Amino acid sequence: LVVLRDVRKVYRMGDVEVQALHVRELTIRRGEFVAVLGPSGSGKTTLLNLVGGIDAPTSGQILFDGEDISGFSDRQLTLFRRENVGFVFQFFNLIPTLTAEENVRFAVDLASRDGVPPDRDPKALLAKVGLADRVSHFPKQLSGGEQQRVAVARALAKNPKLILGDEPTGNLDFRTGKLVLSALRDVNRDEGAAVVLVTHNMPLAAIADRVLHIRDGEIASVEINERP
Amino acid sequence: LVVLRDVRKVYRMGDVEVQALHVRELTIRRGEFVAVLGPSGSGKTTLLNLVGGIDAPTSGQILFDGEDISGFSDRQLTLFRRENVGFVFQFFNLIPTLTAEENVRFAVDLASRDGVPPDRDPKALLAKVGLADRVSHFPKQLSGGEQQRVAVARALAKNPKLILGDEPTGNLDFRTGKLVLSALRDVNRDEGAAVVLVTHNMPLAAIADRVLHIRDGEIASVEINERP
Ligand SMILES: Nc1ncnc2c1ncn2[C@@H]1O[C@H](COP(=O)(O)OP(=O)(O)OP(=O)(O)O)[C@@H](O)[C@H]1O
Numbered sequence: 001l002v003v004l005r006d007v008r009k010v011y012r013m014g015d016v017e018v019q020a021l022h023v024r025e026l027t028i029r030r031g032e033f034v035a036v037l038g039p040s041g042s043g044k045t046t047l048l049n050l051v052g053g054i055d056a057p058t059s060g061q062i063l064f065d066g067e068d069i070s071g072f073s074d075r076q077l078t079l080f081r082r083e084n085v086g087f088v089f090q091f092f093n094l095i096p097t098l099t100a101e102e103n104v105r106f107a108v109d110l111a112s113r114d115g116v117p118p119d120r121d122p123k124a125l126l127a128k129v130g131l132a133d134r135v136s137h138f139p140k141q142l143s144g145g146e147q148q149r150v151a152v153a154r155a156l157a158k159n160p161k162l163i164l165g166d167e168p169t170g171n172l173d174f175r176t177g178k179l180v181l182s183a184l185r186d187v188n189r190d191e192g193a194a195v196v197l198v199t200h201n202m203p204l205a206a207i208a209d210r211v212l213h214i215r216d217g218e219i220a221s222v223e224i225n226e227r228p
Numbered sequence: 229l230v231v232l233r234d235v236r237k238v239y240r241m242g243d244v245e246v247q248a249l250h251v252r253e254l255t256i257r258r259g260e261f262v263a264v265l266g267p268s269g270s271g272k273t274t275l276l277n278l279v280g281g282i283d284a285p286t287s288g289q290i291l292f293d294g295e296d297i298s299g300f301s302d303r304q305l306t307l308f309r310r311e312n313v314g315f316v317f318q319f320f321n322l323i324p325t326l327t328a329e330e331n332v333r334f335a336v337d338l339a340s341r342d343g344v345p346p347d348r349d350p351k352a353l354l355a356k357v358g359l360a361d362r363v364s365h366f367p368k369q370l371s372g373g374e375q376q377r378v379a380v381a382r383a384l385a386k387n388p389k390l391i392l393g394d395e396p397t398g399n400l401d402f403r404t405g406k407l408v409l410s411a412l413r414d415v416n417r418d419e420g421a422a423v424v425l426v427t428h429n430m431p432l433a434a435i436a437d438r439v440l441h442i443r444d445g446e447i448a449s450v451e452i453n454e455r456p
């Protein structure tokens with residue numbers, strides 16, 4: 001589904017260069033569940049942003065469904081993402097003037113010209129992550145972990161080919177985190193969505209097909225999980 | 229140091245009432261290290277905001293060093309906090325137009341009319357949380373976990389009587405989280421600061437003197453940790 005070839009992301013600050021990421025070769029298969037682990041500052045968000053077309057690489061090639069998106073303009077990237085990617089951002093990016101339900105519905109409407117399956121009901125998605133009685137709250141009336149879960153529901157709402165989660169359980173206790181885990185696992189198994197999750201949460205990494213260990217902007221090792 | 233008596237926080241949304249918190253009795257002793265655990269939405273941030281004077285209770289009494297702060301105006305609360313409380317917010321609240329070092333220095337300057345011990349050097353504090361080579365980055369040039377660590381350094385910088393951390397390792401891997409843990413432990417042991425941490429991180433809870441378990445806005449149970 002996604003192929004990265006000799007991709008680099010370099011940030012320039014005056015005459016200082018930060019080599020945030022260098023990936024020689026990475027393939028994410030359709031329907032695969034990948035976990036990304038690594039220390040703070042190692043380049044995980046940078047990797048996710050490139051895979052999901054939030055950002056463009058400094059050099060190298062990124063193919064999505066065979067199409068090269070590494071040279072896309074901002075406008076092209078926006079349309080590409082709207083069609084194909086559900087993103088749970090590290091800091092959520094909810095729309096403050098919309099309720100939880102409206103935030104999710106907004107994503108459904110954007111995707112719905114493809115025909116929306118009935119279970120993409122915003123209320124049902126919010127209930128799945130334990131927020132049935134918070135649907136009319138605005139983001140500033142929600143706890144940190146509740147906002148995070150609205151962001152998860154929104155990413156799932158458009159039933160995309162690829163779901164990217166940047167530490168989607170970072171603000172959640174163990175049991176609430178498991179609700180999110182099952183929601184992600186279901187969309188992977190039932191809808192065939194590829195899922196790439198950055199996480200510090202070991203039980204989440206354990207359900208992945210493959211675990212990428214990132215260090216200092218490079219993929220240091222890859223672990224394959226044997227299915228029971 | 230801090231006493232809460234029959235404190236309630238109720239949010240009203242139209243004709244719906246959210247009973248976010250009800251604490252009958254809570255005392256936080258000088259120099260004590262307290263961990264607060266509980267599910268997402270259970271009232272932890274609400275509790276921290278009341279203890280630290282970020283927010284005022286709907287009813288009840290809050291005493292800090294014997295002084296009743298529950299009736300303070302916003303202005304009084306701001307001055308009170310500046311003097312007494314170092315806060316690591318769930319979403320950091322860094323100043324976007326200041327670098328990491330300047331964000332920390334800003335807090336030091338606000339507190340320094342009390343006389344600043346030489347080790348409140350912003351660079352030294354940032355180095356303590358592993359950010360020695362990120363001191364000149366602006367918040368948007370930092371990873372999520374790096375921003376979180378700047379927020380930790382800033383809270384420690386003013387050497388306050390009380391440090392409040394709202395999931396201060398939520399965006400950190402295990403090893404980077406341990407840097408933050410030692411920094412908090414040091415300020416508790418060496419400077420005698422009381423520390424109250426909301427956390428989902430069990431090793432952090434293990435080093436506390438006392439662990440409060442919150443559920444549905446109430447303190448469901450209290451665990452005392454025996455010192456080795
Ligand atoms: N302004 C508000 N209006 C209405 N309800 C609110 C408001 N702020 C918070 N709440 C509700 O109060 C409850 C407690 O919120 P709080 O932020 O203290 O939870 P928390 O324990 O910190 O959760 P988390 O672990 O997810 O950060 C939540 O259920 C939340 O929906």
Ligand SMILES: Nc1ncnc2c1ncn2[C@@H]1O[C@H](COP(=O)(O)OP(=O)(O)OP(=O)(O)O)[C@@H](O)[C@H]1O
Pocket residue numbers: 011012013018020038039040041042043044045046047090362365368369370371372373374399400401
């Ligand atoms: N705009 C920028 N300018 C300069 N350096 C940057 C910029 N954005 C990120 N960086 C640096 O690039 C590195 C990788 O950042 P990234 O956000 O990918 O890390 P991460 O693995 O997601 O970390 P965390 O787990 O803390 O979220 C970090 O060291 C960061 O300081």
Ligand SMILES: [Mg+2]
Pocket residue numbers: 044045046090166371372373
């Ligand atoms: Mg990140």
Ligand SMILES: [Mg+2]
Pocket residue numbers: 143144145272273274318394
């Ligand atoms: Mg909270």
